[in-house]
Amino acid sequence: MVNIDDAIIARLESFGEKFEILVDPDLAADFRNPDNEKEIDIEDILAVEEIFKDSKKGDKASDESMNKVFETTDVLEVASQILKKGNIQLTAEQRRQMQEDKRRQVIAKIAREGINPQNGLPHPAQRIENAMNEAKVKVDAFKSVDEQVQITLKAIKVLIPIKFEKVKMAVRLPSTAAGNAYSAIRPFGQIINEEWQQDGSWIGIVEMPGGLQDNFNHKMASISGGEAETKLIK
Numbered sequence: 001m002v003n004i005d006d007a008i009i010a011r012l013e014s015f016g017e018k019f020e021i022l023v024d025p026d027l028a029a030d031f032r033n034p035d036n037e038k039e040i041d042i043e044d045i046l047a048v049e050e051i052f053k054d055s056k057k058g059d060k061a062s063d064e065s066m067n068k069v070f071e072t073t074d075v076l077e078v079a080s081q082i083l084k085k086g087n088i089q090l091t092a093e094q095r096r097q098m099q100e101d102k103r104r105q106v107i108a109k110i111a112r113e114g115i116n117p118q119n120g121l122p123h124p125a126q127r128i129e130n131a132m133n134e135a136k137v138k139v140d141a142f143k144s145v146d147e148q149v150q151i152t153l154k155a156i157k158v159l160i161p162i163k164f165e166k167v168k169m170a171v172r173l174p175s176t177a178a179g180n181a182y183s184a185i186r187p188f189g190q191i192i193n194e195e196w197q198q199d200g201s202w203i204g205i206v207e208m209p210g211g212l213q214d215n216f217n218h219k220m221a222s223i224s225g226g227e228a229e230t231k232l233i234k
Contacts, residue, residue, distance in 0.1 A: 007047035009055055012086030017065045019086075020055040021079050022047035028088050029098060034144040035105065042076045045083070049075050098141035105145045106152055107132070114153075114162045115210035120232065122211035123162060131156040167210045168192070168233040175200025177224035184223050188216050205233065 007022035027045045030036045043049070051061045063073045070078050090098070111125040135155040139148055156162065166189075173181055181202050185191060189208025196202055208216060213232060220228035 004047045008089045008091075010082050010086050010088045012082040014069045017061070017069055018053055019061050019066070019069070019078065019082055020052040021050075021082050022052075022055055023083070023088070025088075025090060025094060028083060029090060029094060029141075031083050032088060032142055033098070034142070034147075035102075042079050042083075046079055049079075051075055051078050051082075095141060099139050102141050102143075102145065102148070103132075103139040106139060106148050109145055109149050110152065110162070110211070112211045113164045113209040115165055115167070115213075116161050117163050117165070118161050120167070120210070122213055123160060127160065128156070128162075131159045134159055165210045166207055167213060169206050169208060169213065169216055170231045170233055171204055171206060171216075171220055172229040173202045173220065173224055174227045175202075177228065178202035180223050184219055188212050188219070 004022060006024075008025045008028070009020050010023050010028060011018065011020045013019075023045045024047065027040055030038060031040045031045060051066060053059045053061045053065070066073045066078055070081055072078065107125050107128050110128050111123060114128070115122050132152060132155070135158070137152050137155050153162065153164075171185075178196070178201060181204065182191075185204070185206055189206050189212070191204050192207050194202065194204040206216070217230050220230050
């Protein structure tokens, strides 16, 4: 539980009523982040298990007002709704860092899954970022990556040819690297066909997001000492 002196205010106004809670700024931001996969207990976020009408004055919200808006007086349930729907008074540095982190995630996902439909090759992350800057794409720290990827794609399509598409890559690994095939390929995509050769080598077809082609080629070369053969299947 965060110290009260270090806590910030999360506030929700509804039906003419105002509710405030004192929360840990970092945990509150993580709780609100739609892409966060960590489970966070409300008790750990709250500096004090109270719902206030005015936290600075110490005025507590009435049971009547909580029932009116939340249909419950359970502090943890009310606090959860305030965190989900209300405003969190993050510091300027926190907001900047959250926006930057989310922006990097959006760029990484587009670079991972997007290709240039004119040549079937992925776009470098820097090209995507430059297009976002030119299109003046603004990233919202509290919206999901998937939601903002779609907004970004719509904005940058007028600047660079791009679409999301899965591709199929054929790969042949020599016997010396074949044993590492599954663990090395799993992060890239799905093996949809495979065959072991009499000389111990392994041949497979892997379906993956189009933007991973270069990384896949480099990984196969790395585990095989440069002896892997890869080919994009049209």
